[in-house]
Amino acid sequence: MQAWPGLSADLFGPGDQLSAELNNLPRHLAAAGSHLRIHHAPSFIRQDQRLSDALRRGGETSMAMMLAYLASGQAVAGVSAGNTGALMALSRRALGTVAGIPRPAICTAIPTRGDGRCYLLDLGANVDVAPARLVDFALMGEVMARHVDGIAAPRVALLNVGSEGTKGSETVREADALLAEMGALNYIGFVEGNGIFAGSADVVVCDGFVGNAVLKASEGLARMLIERVQATFESHWSSRVVGMLARPALRRLKGELDPVRYNGASLLGLDGIVIKSHGSAEATGFSYAVLRAAQEVSRGLPTQLDLELGGRI
Amino acid sequence: MQAWPGLSADLFGPGDQLSAELNNLPRHLAAAGSHLRIHHAPSFIRQDQRLSDALRRGGETSMAMMLAYLASGQAVAGVSAGNTGALMALSRRALGTVAGIPRPAICTAIPTRGDGRCYLLDLGANVDVAPARLVDFALMGEVMARHVDGIAAPRVALLNVGSEGTKGSETVREADALLAEMGALNYIGFVEGNGIFAGSADVVVCDGFVGNAVLKASEGLARMLIERVQATFESHWSSRVVGMLARPALRRLKGELDPVRYNGASLLGLDGIVIKSHGSAEATGFSYAVLRAAQEVSRGLPTQLDLELGGRI
Numbered sequence: 001m002q003a004w005p006g007l008s009a010d011l012f013g014p015g016d017q018l019s020a021e022l023n024n025l026p027r028h029l030a031a032a033g034s035h036l037r038i039h040h041a042p043s044f045i046r047q048d049q050r051l052s053d054a055l056r057r058g059g060e061t062s063m064a065m066m067l068a069y070l071a072s073g074q075a076v077a078g079v080s081a082g083n084t085g086a087l088m089a090l091s092r093r094a095l096g097t098v099a100g101i102p103r104p105a106i107c108t109a110i111p112t113r114g115d116g117r118c119y120l121l122d123l124g125a126n127v128d129v130a131p132a133r134l135v136d137f138a139l140m141g142e143v144m145a146r147h148v149d150g151i152a153a154p155r156v157a158l159l160n161v162g163s164e165g166t167k168g169s170e171t172v173r174e175a176d177a178l179l180a181e182m183g184a185l186n187y188i189g190f191v192e193g194n195g196i197f198a199g200s201a202d203v204v205v206c207d208g209f210v211g212n213a214v215l216k217a218s219e220g221l222a223r224m225l226i227e228r229v230q231a232t233f234e235s236h237w238s239s240r241v242v243g244m245l246a247r248p249a250l251r252r253l254k255g256e257l258d259p260v261r262y263n264g265a266s267l268l269g270l271d272g273i274v275i276k277s278h279g280s281a282e283a284t285g286f287s288y289a290v291l292r293a294a295q296e297v298s299r300g301l302p303t304q305l306d307l308e309l310g311g312r313i
Numbered sequence: 314m315q316a317w318p319g320l321s322a323d324l325f326g327p328g329d330q331l332s333a334e335l336n337n338l339p340r341h342l343a344a345a346g347s348h349l350r351i352h353h354a355p356s357f358i359r360q361d362q363r364l365s366d367a368l369r370r371g372g373e374t375s376m377a378m379m380l381a382y383l384a385s386g387q388a389v390a391g392v393s394a395g396n397t398g399a400l401m402a403l404s405r406r407a408l409g410t411v412a413g414i415p416r417p418a419i420c421t422a423i424p425t426r427g428d429g430r431c432y433l434l435d436l437g438a439n440v441d442v443a444p445a446r447l448v449d450f451a452l453m454g455e456v457m458a459r460h461v462d463g464i465a466a467p468r469v470a471l472l473n474v475g476s477e478g479t480k481g482s483e484t485v486r487e488a489d490a491l492l493a494e495m496g497a498l499n500y501i502g503f504v505e506g507n508g509i510f511a512g513s514a515d516v517v518v519c520d521g522f523v524g525n526a527v528l529k530a531s532e533g534l535a536r537m538l539i540e541r542v543q544a545t546f547e548s549h550w551s552s553r554v555v556g557m558l559a560r561p562a563l564r565r566l567k568g569e570l571d572p573v574r575y576n577g578a579s580l581l582g583l584d585g586i587v588i589k590s591h592g593s594a595e596a597t598g599f600s601y602a603v604l605r606a607a608q609e610v611s612r613g614l615p616t617q618l619d620l621e622l623g624g625r626i
Contacts, residue, residue, distance in 0.1 A: 113537050124474045127482045161437045161525040169440045193529030197537045212474040213523050214530045216506030221531050224426050224510045225538050
């Protein structure tokens with residue numbers, strides 16, 4: 001709130017708990033409280049709740065109340081750290097999609113070599129998708145990279161297995177043929193998994209099953225490597241001394257590698273801005289998700305998607 | 314060769330080039346040359362060669378000659394850094410499979426938290442597989458972990474997307490039902506991508522498309538993070554000094570993180586031992602692939618697969 005003095009936020013959840021949290025804010029943050037409004041929600045959607053159940057009982061939950069508020073135009077963006085499947089389903093019901101997009105996708109920015117970033121989508125909203133849906137994802141990701149990141153002609157690629165031997169699934173080959181025909185798109189063809197981090201594409205498109213597995217494996221690997229870097233500098237006597245001296249460098253490094261830095265996945269294709277924060281995000285991580293929402297608001301992302309993709313999808 | 318005095322190796326490739334390389338060995342390695350036999354092959358399979366072409370013209374290539382030699386019983390294992398698709402296809406033709414396994418899989422060991430390892434398969438030999446094939450992969454991976462790593466009851470898991478909301482593809486759900494019915498197997502259910510590195514399973518099974526994407530993305534991420542660790546210690550004056558002091562710790566760390574350390578993927582399910590080395594592996598990396606082959610030879614892996622899985626698949 002201090003970083004964005006103009007920002008005001010509506011909080012949806014158990015009123016008592018939210019009030020107690022606000023009253024416990026450290027003194028230097030207390031002023032921020034005046035920009036926060038609490039909306040009491042009688043229930044919430046659990047992480048393990050069945051989708052059908054969440055849709056049926058949605059109305060009185062904090063997530064559905066937040067989305068109804070957003071749909072009514074009283075807020076410009078919604079951020080949630082809740083159940084991803086329920087957030088996507090309830091968002092679609094409350095907001096609908098733009099440009100005739102049949103299936104919104106989950107999309108996040110991945111850090112790449114050379115300080116770049118790459119948008120990866122879909123991350124789990126759609127499994128077993130048809131080739132035409134992969135094309136939609138490519139078009140949406142391209143609009144995102146162009147408008148939010150200001151890249152003139154984002155390089156769009158399809159994730160595939162090695163060109164050696166197996167040439168990928170039928171779905172991917174069909175999507176490749178469709179994308180290759182699109183003159184206006186800077187489509188660069190297939191990349192393999194290592195291409196995501198190599199910085200060779202600005203947008204990498206895949207089925208939600210693959211994207212989810214890749215993203216979560218990457219988070220797991222990053223966590224393991226950070227632990228090993230720390231353990232290496234704490235293990236031996238000599239490196240313990242070095243470790244103490246190296247602490248500032250290690251702290252900087254951890255900040256760079258920490259997945260939290262890129263926290264905030266966009267539910268792309270909705271007629272509204274909804275950002276999913278990592279469920280385990282703490283305050284700093286959550287603030288990145290809010291920042292992501294603010295960026296998409298300032299670029300009018302849904303309007304751009306509608307203008308550019310309306311009639312094409 | 315010095316590490317395994319009993320080892321003798323047959324090299325298949327362009328005779329002139331191989332002879333020249335052996336003549337250029339440093340003096341302290343020259344003795345090893347006596348354990349190496351050169352077999353001249355008039356041609357070889359290119360990385361970008363079409364599979365149909367490789368199969369048709371295979372006979373006179375170094376890869377096919379090596380596999381024929383292996384199939385004739387003159388060698389106990391084959392190691393190649395060549396075209397993966399061709400290696401799998403030619404190996405199947407030359408060696409066949411054991412235990413009625415219809416589709417061999419590519420399998421490698423992934424380092425996990427707590428110094429463990431996890432076998433991930435399939436890594437790209439089979440895309441769009443039926444649920445029954447995922448079950449085969451689970452059974453083969455389990456035999457591998459039990460016999461080669463000596464784990465009494467390896468924990469076997471299926472890779473899936475988050476249990477929140479979407480519950481994965483139909484294929485994965487069917488495979489889950491089949492595996493859950495197998496009493497003898499220590500099947501622990503679904504893991505998400507982060508579970509691979511968390512050390513929560515000894516064997517993780519997935520479609521070849523997913524496994525390939527996860528493995529290659531992980532290699533790309535590891536490379537990026539190693540670069541950043543080094544750059545962090547070289548960037549500022551103060552950390553340059555620390556970097557010099559930290560050099561031994563960094564070297565140790567790089568050794569631990571380097572993907573080469575686990576170089577060597579098994580073509581699992583063949584009636585013979587064939588190991589695929591990374592195409593970009595240098596001498597040390599290639600020696601790990603040879604070590605992998607030697608381990609599988611000493612455990613008689615194909616025989617174990619045949620004994621345990623014969624009649625079950």
